Amino acid sequence: MLFSLLGIIITIIWYFYYVRDIYKWDNKPHFYSWLIWWIVLLIWFSIQFVHNGGLGSFVTLFEAIFCLGITFIAIKKWEKNITSWDKISLAFAFVSIFFWLVLKNPVISVVLLISIDFFWFFPTFRKAYKKPFEESISPYLAGWIVFTFAIIWLAEYTFLTYAYPLAIIIFDSVLMGMILIRRRVLSK
Numbered sequence: 001m002l003f004s005l006l007g008i009i010i011t012i013i014w015y016f017y018y019v020r021d022i023y024k025w026d027n028k029p030h031f032y033s034w035l036i037w038w039i040v041l042l043i044w045f046s047i048q049f050v051h052n053g054g055l056g057s058f059v060t061l062f063e064a065i066f067c068l069g070i071t072f073i074a075i076k077k078w079e080k081n082i083t084s085w086d087k088i089s090l091a092f093a094f095v096s097i098f099f100w101l102v103l104k105n106p107v108i109s110v111v112l113l114i115s116i117d118f119f120w121f122f123p124t125f126r127k128a129y130k131k132p133f134e135e136s137i138s139p140y141l142a143g144w145i146v147f148t149f150a151i152i153w154l155a156e157y158t159f160l161t162y163a164y165p166l167a168i169i170i171f172d173s174v175l176m177g178m179i180l181i182r183r184r185v186l187s188k
Contacts, residue, residue, distance in 0.1 A: 007059045007149045014142030015066040022073055027136045030127050031074040032086050036120045038067035039097065040113050044164050047106055047113075054155025059146055060164075086123045092116070106160050114167045121171050128175065132182035140172040140179075147172075 021027035041064035048057035099112060128135035147165040154161045 029074040034071040051160040052156040056154035059150040
């Protein structure tokens with residue numbers, strides 16, 4: 001219970017700072033990325049909860065709620081450089097969700113959800129590569145911490161409960177590393 005509360009508090013704090021950065025114009029969220037993260041996290045919470053994720057699954061629910069909030073904020077303050085790849089990624093995500101709903105297979109669903117999230121890191125990754133000073137590291141660091149805690153307090157350890165948090169930890173690590181390297185390179 002204590003770890004669940006700690007995870008929720010960390011989530012609230014890092015979203016607060018992320019939103020603050022948006023309104024200071026230091027950070028411009030990619031609308032497509034946040035929209036799909038909201039959808040994926042909501043579906044992922046359902047899978048975790050149904051498959052005995054316990055309190056660890058509620059971190060995913062809180063993440064989904066905050067992603068929805070960022071999605072609404074991003075409508076006004078989003079990164080306007082939308083590429084063909086972004087549109088293809090969005091289409092892929094919706095097709096994958098459709099197959100998940102039709103197949104009703106949780107293992108395939110998990111693979112599809114992780115694939116969707118992987119593809120949805122591309123718009124943010126691309127934007128952060130070109131403009132690393134317009135992407136805050138704090139939400140990805142906090143996400144890394146929160147999903148590490150989420151894995152620790154899962155009620156049951158199965159592929160269906162821990163695969164997605166583990167994938168997020170990996171994706172966040174890669175994105176943070178790239179942002180730090182790009183900032184260093186562009187500062188010279």
